[in-house]
Amino acid sequence: DASAVIGGNERVVRPRLADAKFFFDQDRKKTLASRVEGLGKVVYHNKLGTQGERTERVRAIARAIGQQLGGDVLAKSADTAAQLAKTDLLTDMVGEFPELQGIMGGYYARHDGLTEDIAFAIEDHYKPRFAGDELPRNMAGVVVALADKLETLVGMFGIGNLPTGDKDPFALRRHALGVIRLLIERDLPLRLDTLVNDAFAAFPRSMLGDAHTDLLSFFFDRLSGQLREQGYTSNEVEAVVSMRPVVLNAVPRQLQAVRAFAALPEAPALAAANKRIGNILKKSEGNVAATVNESALVEQAEKDLFAAMQATVPAANAQFDAGDYTASLQSLAALRAPVDAFFDGVMVNADDPALKANRLGLLRELHDAMNRVADLSRLAT
Incomplete structure (x- = not known):
């Protein structure tokens, strides 16, 4: 009896949607900016501090990248987006529906009267989330996505939390591939070694070990694997990647x-x-x-x-x-x-x-x- 199935589904879905509407209405009573302080109370990692400290590091990296790619204007919008990017983690909506992180940040940013540029950057900074996923839609989003991934990679490598075999709990391989895709597909003239150095500089010196070389090797390993998947032969890939090219947007040429x-x-x-x-x-x-x-x-x-x-x-x-x-x-x-x-x-x-x-x-x-x-x-x- 189809009507019984429909009725049963409605009984399950209706309260979920009612919850969502309630959370959405409640969340909009507070601006994203007013939630920034709360990130300081959320532990990110016992060796890497709180989400608040992490946000400050991502902001510093985003400003450095933004300055290189678009001067003061891009650096400022990337900084604003980076400051607010994680605030939706403190909303009731994302607490209930974690898969909406980033997406809800974009909606709340628009509700707060922020520009579409900032809203897109907040929504897109997790991209690419998986192989074949789309890239951020604007440059502010690209900058914050790069900064966020680099901060994770540098932090985890710096405390020796490296992926092993099939275990990669912090998705570091995915983050590294995301950085590679952003640099190549967005044709960014950035040096990989400079990006890594800028990311290390955002951390207190005593917090991390020296993992610059290990992290760069990790990037080149991921790059080799990705290029082989794209149909280049091992000899062709080795000829280019063994030179450790730090300007990745030139690699396809x-x-x-x-x-x-x-x-x-x-x-x-x-x-x-x-x-x-x-x-x-x-x-x-x-x-x-x-x-x-x-x-x-x-x-x-x-x-x-x-x-x-x-x-x-x-x-x-x-x-x-x-x-x-x-x-x-x-x-x-x-x-x-x-x-x-x-x-x-x-x-x-x-x-x-x-x-x-x-x-x-x-x-x-x-x-x-x-x-x-x-x-x-x-x-x-």
């Missing part, structure tokens, strides 16, 4: 450049030569400077390689600086023949120390030029 380079007929020989050069430089004592004395070049093959580098490297560097990574790598493909000839006809580890040093300097210059976009030796099979 670097990967496209590596893929285009790998398709060139010159690629296998240059990748193999690059690996060989890397090994030679590793085995040489001390740091080899990228300096070459042209007058000390003896063999024709080394003179030809030097001349070819003078002809191609400046153009490749200019293309790299302009962000055209594909063209930069393709310019370097012209070096294949002189590189092959060099290894066929020149003894790098010559008996004469000056001659050996000059040849190592030539290889160092070549190695530096070839590996600006990615570590091409990772393409060698």
Whole structure:
């Protein structure tokens, strides 16, 4: 009997909706701003203080990011949104329906007369909440979402609360992927190492251990996994991520450049030569400077390689600086023949120390030029 089913459902749903309406009406009697003080009474984590202290840290990080992306105006709106972002946790509505956190903050912000910009930022600062989730709708939301995730990651890494195996109670992997997605998909020209440093600076120095390196490695691990899921090969991903690129919005262009380079007929020989050069430089004592004395070049093959580098490297560097990574790598493909000839006809580890040093300097210059976009030796099979 459908009517009995309907009646039964109504009996369950009606009091829930009545509760919700009551909570909604009660909550709106207090502004979000008046709830900020109450966050100081809610424990966030026994080693990281209260939600109030956490909010102040998120505000500091949000101001730093906002200033870099949009100056005083963005820094101010991000600061306001960050200050109010967690206040809806103290409302009756979110107490009863926890899955509405953020969403109710947006509604209450509008009721308080705050701008749509701030309301969206409060509502969106948890995004992306899962793989494939949408990103915040405006820049203030992007800034607060970044600040909130970075504060969580830095705090947890700083007290040694790291994810293990299948256990990740604070969703740190998800937070790291959220940061990566925001930086890449919103094409933000921010340095990952600077963001991590700014986030650490928001904490009292005595509160956290030094986990900068561990956290950056965690980010690069997540980045590698995500890029493989997007269909890039392990070699392509390794070539780019092993360079530990801190400006993540350039990574898609670097990967496209590596893929285009790998398709060139010159690629296998240059990748193999690059690996060989890397090994030679590793085995040489001390740091080899990228300096070459042209007058000390003896063999024709080394003179030809030097001349070819003078002809191609400046153009490749200019293309790299302009962000055209594909063209930069393709310019370097012209070096294949002189590189092959060099290894066929020149003894790098010559008996004469000056001659050996000059040849190592030539290889160092070549190695530096070839590996600006990615570590091409990772393409060698």
